[in-house]
Amino acid sequence: MKDLKASTLLVLLINTVLLCGAALAAEDLSPRVPADKIAAAKELRNPIAAGDSMQEAKKIFTGKGRCYTCHGLSGRGDGPAGSSFNPRPRDFTDAQWQRMRTDGEIFWAISEGTEYGMIPFGGILSEKERWLAVDYIRELGKNRDISHETAASGELGVTK
Numbered sequence: 001m002k003d004l005k006a007s008t009l010l011v012l013l014i015n016t017v018l019l020c021g022a023a024l025a026a027e028d029l030s031p032r033v034p035a036d037k038i039a040a041a042k043e044l045r046n047p048i049a050a051g052d053s054m055q056e057a058k059k060i061f062t063g064k065g066r067c068y069t070c071h072g073l074s075g076r077g078d079g080p081a082g083s084s085f086n087p088r089p090r091d092f093t094d095a096q097w098q099r100m101r102t103d104g105e106i107f108w109a110i111s112e113g114t115e116y117g118m119i120p121f122g123g124i125l126s127e128k129e130r131w132l133a134v135d136y137i138r139e140l141g142k143n144r145d146i147s148h149e150t151a152a153s154g155e156l157g158v159t160k
């Protein structure tokens, strides 16, 4: 009986440690657009339908925009140039993050950057290219279960 109690306590202790770890690792999903700009940002409408432009969109992410260097080819926020950032570059496969952000907010963050380290691309990518990047980020969100290898081999986003 004494042993049983001890092992129950141990399990409880381990659970507590695991839960604390999970809480610390949890992503900070708070809005990145400043409070006085967020209403306008949320209202921005994406003029580019995903679908047909996905190849072009991928080129922004893996080419001209070099987003993958920080966000990773699969969008998990694990690119080699991203490891020194705190918080880490956003993990676009995070379903909760995908649900919480409108296209307009994502576009705003790409254009203006964020105070936590995302660099502004307003002067680097055209407006169209920034919307394409938004579409590609949405696409990455759909591929949550895809392996790093598949993404790295360049198959991601060329589903048709």
Ligand code: HEC
Pocket (backbone or CB within 6 Å): 031, 032, 033, 060, 061, 065, 066, 067, 068, 069, 070, 071, 081, 082, 085, 086, 087, 088, 089, 090, 101, 105, 106, 109, 110, 114, 115, 116, 117, 118, 119, 121, 133, 134, 137
């Ligand atoms: C030099 C590294 C770096 C590059 C290159 C980079 N990012 Fe980021 N990005 C970050 C970091 C760091 C964050 C996290 C900052 C934060 O949490 O506010 C971030 C966050 C974001 C966010 C999330 C904002 C939010 O609402 O949570 C978006 C969207 C984004 N990046 C898109 C892009 C796109 C698109 C490109 C390429 C055009 C790109 N990033 C290139 C470092 C980078």
